Amino acid sequence: MIQRTGVTAGAAALAAAGLSTPATAAPVTQAPDFLPLPEHAKPFPIPAEGYRLEPVGDNGYVVSAGVAQGYFFVTRAGVVMLDAPVAVAEFLPLAVKRVTDKQVTHVILTHDHDDHIAGATKFPDAKFVSHEMTAELLRIYTDPDRPVPDVTFSGKHHRLTVGGERFELIYPGANHEHGNIIVYLPRQKIAMMSDVVAPGWAPYLHYGNADHIPGILKAMDAVLELDFEIFLGGHTYRIGDRHDVEICRAFFVDQWNWTVQAMKDIPLDLSVVEAGNLWAAQAVWFNRIADHVTPRLVKKYGKELAAVDAFTHDNVKAIIVSSFTDDPNIPADALK
Ligand SMILES: [Zn+2]
Structure with missing residues (x-):
């Protein structure tokens, strides 16, 4: 049986939203700047x-x-x-x-x-x-x-x-x-x-x-x-x-299509890391792709969807892995 952590996903999300702080949270000296929440996405009293x-x-x-x-x-x-x-x-x-x-x-x-x-x-x-x-x-x-x-x-x-x-x-x-x-x-x-x-x-x-x-x-x-x-x-x-x-x-469609396109446009560069360290080379490559795709998504959706700048960079990397491990054959018609 697994042990529950005591911090549920909901509580963690709440904490991330600044609505509550777990008692054990370490002090945060400097939070990065994030986009403001759109009016329609704000919490109610x-x-x-x-x-x-x-x-x-x-x-x-x-x-x-x-x-x-x-x-x-x-x-x-x-x-x-x-x-x-x-x-x-x-x-x-x-x-x-x-x-x-x-x-x-x-x-x-x-x-x-x-x-x-x-x-x-x-x-x-x-x-x-x-x-x-x-x-x-x-x-x-x-x-x-x-x-x-x-x-x-x-x-x-x-x-x-x-x-x-x-x-x-x-x-x-x-x-x-x-x-x-x-x-x-x-x-x-x-x-x-x-x-x-x-x-x-x-x-x-x-x-x-x-x-x-x-x-x-x-x-x-x-x-x-x-x-x-x-x-x-x-x-x-x-x-x-x-x-x-x-x-x-x-x-989702833009994130998937732009990520897959960036994987073609941005080469995997093995010369930036020690010979044979393919994971490190991929880590650099993943970040370059996410660095390229994320600002475009933030620009297009950042005013309408809340927190586009919070997890999109990580999610682009998740899509890279999904595109070569899950069934990549999403029908072209579906990606419109
Ligand atoms: Zn779930």
Whole structure:
């Protein structure tokens, strides 16, 4: 069993956002300058309860604290939770009680990542639902805070209907994580997917420890095929929409295309390091490519997407490795 570090991804992201500081953090003498947050990407004040409760759709709610968001929908037969993030775990039962006497009957686990689901045990009587690949990973972890789901499905689609509300669970293939699914509520035109699009923000470091970076593009395209108006992304401060998915897709395509082009234009120079030290030569090459691509992305997207200058340099390097280790054959049509 793994040991939890005590600093969740959400808390780490919060700390990075300057919203909280871990007690053990070393003093920072000089922070680098970063672009200001666009207005639409700024945090909201957190009420005295310690979390925000915001309606979404006609029977849904967003529970948020910092950059973590959990969601629940009240149906005639009970409450369906979409993820149960650690950062809001203690607030979720309180939030449900504020709006309904109904019990939480289902928790849909979008993927196995701790920060999104390790609060699910707050609802021990609910059925946990996930893709089989998520269950497979949870069986490996044997983490008491992430129990193996009761209901799993394999393949690309599973329909869960609770109290008249349809939840279409769609698996677009490996993406941010194996097993990471879209949850689609067709009646309400709401699409939810964790960690593929952070509304209003540039991608997190290494696309959030992504399993399969090209699959992130496929996942965004699978979302965009749906008839939706509201997009819920699992992180950042506000509710998203179709435009948020479209601009993150455009950013991904530019980042991929410009990186692959720079790999052709900038030669790998073995003469700058000791003979035979190919890793050092590649480290120099990776940085040269990232130095070339990052400013272009910052210039094009820096006013519209938050924090483009935070992780893009690292993510260009992740794309270099992905382009020669993952399936590099993203169809040309998809890269437009
Ligand atoms: Zn994740």
